[in-house]
Amino acid sequence: MLKIRQAMPTQSAKERIKNFNEVALGYLPAQAIEEANRCLKCKKPKCIEGCPVEVDIPGFIDFIANGDFQSAIAIIKEKNNLPAICGRVCPQETQCEALCVLSKKGESVAIGRLERAAADNEKGLTIPQITPSGKKVAIIGSGPAGLTCAGDLAKLGYEVTIFESLHDTGGVLRYGIPEFRMPKAIVNKEVDYIKKLGVKIEVNVVVGLTNTIDELKTGSPGNDGFKAIFIGTGAGLPYFLGIPGENLNGVYSANEFLTRTNLMKAYRFPEYDTPIKVGRKVAVVGAGNVAMDAARCALRLGAEEVSIVYRRSFEEMPARAEEVHHAQEEGIIFKLLTAPTKILGNAQGWVVAMECIRMELGTPDESGRRKPIPIPGSEFTMEVETVISALGQGPNPLLLQATKGLELNKRGNIVVDENLKTSLDGVYAGGDIVTGAATVISAMGAGKKAALSIHEYLS
Numbered sequence: 001m002l003k004i005r006q007a008m009p010t011q012s013a014k015e016r017i018k019n020f021n022e023v024a025l026g027y028l029p030a031q032a033i034e035e036a037n038r039c040l041k042c043k044k045p046k047c048i049e050g051c052p053v054e055v056d057i058p059g060f061i062d063f064i065a066n067g068d069f070q071s072a073i074a075i076i077k078e079k080n081n082l083p084a085i086c087g088r089v090c091p092q093e094t095q096c097e098a099l100c101v102l103s104k105k106g107e108s109v110a111i112g113r114l115e116r117a118a119a120d121n122e123k124g125l126t127i128p129q130i131t132p133s134g135k136k137v138a139i140i141g142s143g144p145a146g147l148t149c150a151g152d153l154a155k156l157g158y159e160v161t162i163f164e165s166l167h168d169t170g171g172v173l174r175y176g177i178p179e180f181r182m183p184k185a186i187v188n189k190e191v192d193y194i195k196k197l198g199v200k201i202e203v204n205v206v207v208g209l210t211n212t213i214d215e216l217k218t219g220s221p222g223n224d225g226f227k228a229i230f231i232g233t234g235a236g237l238p239y240f241l242g243i244p245g246e247n248l249n250g251v252y253s254a255n256e257f258l259t260r261t262n263l264m265k266a267y268r269f270p271e272y273d274t275p276i277k278v279g280r281k282v283a284v285v286g287a288g289n290v291a292m293d294a295a296r297c298a299l300r301l302g303a304e305e306v307s308i309v310y311r312r313s314f315e316e317m318p319a320r321a322e323e324v325h326h327a328q329e330e331g332i333i334f335k336l337l338t339a340p341t342k343i344l345g346n347a348q349g350w351v352v353a354m355e356c357i358r359m360e361l362g363t364p365d366e367s368g369r370r371k372p373i374p375i376p377g378s379e380f381t382m383e384v385e386t387v388i389s390a391l392g393q394g395p396n397p398l399l400l401q402a403t404k405g406l407e408l409n410k411r412g413n414i415v416v417d418e419n420l421k422t423s424l425d426g427v428y429a430g431g432d433i434v435t436g437a438a439t440v441i442s443a444m445g446a447g448k449k450a451a452l453s454i455h456e457y458l459s
Contacts, residue, residue, distance in 0.1 A: 013331070022181070060114070072118040082190045092457075136225075137454060139153075142201060147162075148448050148449070149303075153197070154199050172234060178297050208398045213403050217230055241278065249348065251343060267301060267418075278298050282303045288318040343387055407422065413436060428454055
């Protein structure tokens, strides 16, 4: 008989909607050992094939099964520079866990939770021996792609400098993902590890404004330029609804709403002087992880009623099942097969309602999901005071417009070859700036691949 998967301890929904503390509490060591012993120790493990950064999953699980968390984290860090982050936000259920043999007959081994357990039980940082190469590489952006690329290059002996436009590091890990899913102390710990590998980080540097890629390559008197550059600036330009009323007070992009809340600590106002106005009733348009984050933040910031407005059904939602489940537990309302058509305001220019129309699903579109079709005569009005647009993000054009000769596609993303090389010599790119908004782990996979390509280029 198969052993039952260990449940993840969590804060109760009743308590957690009152705070920003982490929802998933992590396995106790005994639970992690019990879960690790569910692994079948397959002779030809498929789980590794599902990992974008190729972690030796059976290897680290075997150490946890024997209570050796320190050896487990050492194996993980051979491939993954950010394990505490991946263990919390990586969509393991569609990657490594989906290929676990146990998933064919029941629930897979909880690989992501075990990775988190290994990271959370680490006792001191283990820094590998590094032989300097004397060559300098610049990384633009300190999100998951940039941090991964920087860490891997530092291990190979390169002198790496990260240039970050914001006043703090982490990119989407810090400004986008809420404290209750990604504690910023965890981000700090992972960034500290990258620094201890020898990586320098310069904040408040907007490449494309403060300096340019050409200037990074040529250097300055007494300071040699960088031999290669990696662009990992992510997707920070929000998409909007394109409907009347979007300029009313009370309409946010999810990007602004989450940045105010997370990076600028609006949830601790007035201790931090970033105010954020959340009305009694909030509508979040979209159903990805960002939409779930925005909705759950709004609830914790004092909204009485928060609705997810989505034009398709549950089956088509791009958000992780765990995030949807947690949102449901917390009382988030799901208004599905619904699309907004107009935002209404009062004489003072504040949102008071949102007009919507009901939808039905037709044939699949280019994304593979069934296309939503408006139902004539099904219009209705929602009373709301805040509307948050969570429809995805595109590339910020500032760096791209300032870099001559950099080839872009029709969506404004950087075009790269199979080695993540751009149209400019010695310049590589990866993550959301290339693919559009995607997952943390896919960005990390791109950072790892780019590091290898840069190493081959400079060798």
